[in-house]
Amino acid sequence: MSQPVPPLRALCRDCGARLAPSAARCTRCGSPRLVKHPELDTLAIAHIDCDAFYASIEKRDNPELQDQPVIVGGGQRGVVSTCCYIARIYGVRSAMPMFKALEACPQAIVIKPDMAKYASVGKEIRERMRALTPLVEPLSIDEAFLDLTGTERLHKKSPAETLAGFIRDMEADIGISASVGLAPNKFLAKLASDLEKPRGFSVIGTAEAEDVLAAMPVGRIWGVGKVFQQKLERDGIRTIGQLQEMEATDLARRYGTIGLRLARLSHGDDSREVTPERGAKSVSAETTFFTDISSFDTLRPILRNLAEKVSARLKKAELSGRGVTLKLKTADFKTITRARHFSDPTQLADKIYAAGENLLQIEADGRRFRLIGIGVSDLENADRADPRDLLDQSAERRKNAELAVDRLRDKFGTSAVELGLTHAARAAKEAKKQGDK
Template identity: 65%
Template structure:
């Protein structure tokens, strides 16, 4: 390092005072210094809440602060998320609960409270939008942000704005977030995973290719376990090996995915942060405490899930063309069956009828531990649910559903239930 070179721009993440070239903040003594040669020029960020569900529950119940906490179903369910104490013991999202409790038998288990989590997620999203209109949600607890051109509005660089944002979320919302800052979405997402929890990581243009070179190929967006194994079988295990290959050769071997490998391995990601980014599917599912095989027992649960999914569809002002049934057997084998509707729909009644037909074909004595329904291939709701000349009663059912929606909107979701769901065991 040249001793005469100017120190990299930097600031204290705790008190936000300037700290260029310092290991500790002179104002507050904190070692949490954000420093990087390109800190003042980067503007694409990925923000990810740390152990979101668990963090909210610990915020609301301080007695849980130092305890391992798992959010998920009962013993036969799966882990939705786990706090970092539980993660150190090996607990991971989507792990069967019985396995998680073997790894962490002293864990406190809490069922998810989605309404509470969605409310907190919405508050954080609104705070993001106060920084920039270019916010692309990825899930309830993470999003990409493009803060290009916001310096004059906020009187600070994007880097400093993000530090202010992280501090305000911690102090005013009561949970922590991790921030990744770079010059494109691919690297911003990687950066946000580098130093969790309470992370703040930067990947600049100058070091991007060299940073990627020693990383495993699975770090590349779109490379799942199966494709990573295929690449390994071909002798390709690191991103640096891909960097050394010709684009034409990668395309010949792996088609369009080969072209993606060529671009991303060289840190070339041209995707814009798109605030119009839409969910690809909307759905609901549940895991049973005891396996269920009978249609009579599965049917009311399916109706309830269809109502939940249809409600989410209506709130998103969407209509769906495809209904997909999801079943998981006692030995964790997954079955998915889909049906294309003649016209897009947003009615729980139509969705349930399609899903019920799919379910009936799967009833063969196999016990199921999970059932779910998802809706996809969205359309303009103005095109949804035209009159059905072959089913004159459909209009009456649609009117009844609209009336039920109004009652529930006013008096709560359980104020009125469909007769089929009375058999549902909550």
């Protein structure tokens, strides 16, 4: 007669052995990398976040970089996309201006991003996740939520054991490490995955959630950005523990619907489900200049080129959108966003550009800009896009002309037909490339 499997309270991450909670090392392989928790058998919501993803891929592909500080990002005028943990010791962080990153770590090796390579690795990891459970909710190229509820019968293992095996196999087969957060819901799982990076496996259980959250700053709550965090701090609320002591009705009276969310999340209560398919929230394109630009006339052709890129992506994906957002970054790294909305969704470059140009004209007041971008949001299917405009009789002609240009570009290439504005933008881009060299 087979012996019953003892409850899982401790697990070796290196060999998968089930251990007694009192174990200091694995009795099978001797590893000290154990994960212990009284709820380890019952938790099933995970957040997996690859460690320094782009930099890890570059180090994998070039072993000579293993012990070097590596920054993946643009040139002197760009920003840090990501950096390895060695570079982080020197104070380098994602989204930091490149010149500041190199001031902090002048010996760093800078590598331009290879997005095609990163996307390929990300896709392979995503497919491996989907082999564990169909409930995979991607957040970005290198992180996702997983719901492993009910997978014990399929894998003959608890979710914790399945996740530990997944990470071991990913490191061995793909050469990339990741950190895991395991919890009863998405909010706590995301917090847990950040606790022990890199190569972490952290657990936040239901019983301890409030105590773990209490000392954390309010900025750790999902949906609390920098501006709202500053507002809460001005109101004397700095820690999640302070929110726990407040009534939900009081928080709602102060901050509206977000106040109710603060009340729930501060106690570790998150009812959001892991949603397998996350549609794109927006489609956008942007560019950083080699030298700052202040002239409206110089910015216009660049904006037109970006609007055409966004339009092409929308058409390819059979999407349209009602919102257009202009993004600008000033010479002193302040980000400006301005938006307008249409009554009907669009996917036409002509309309996207016209909206962006109107917004740009207001902002181009002599300030120097280092970046410009444009995006379309409030996405929906393309079948309702750009209906006939009875008030603008020329709109239909412009639409048909744009679609005719699209057909020519599909057949002969994107440069087969160019407007004067886009030709100027391409010339500016070529000049930028020469400057980068």
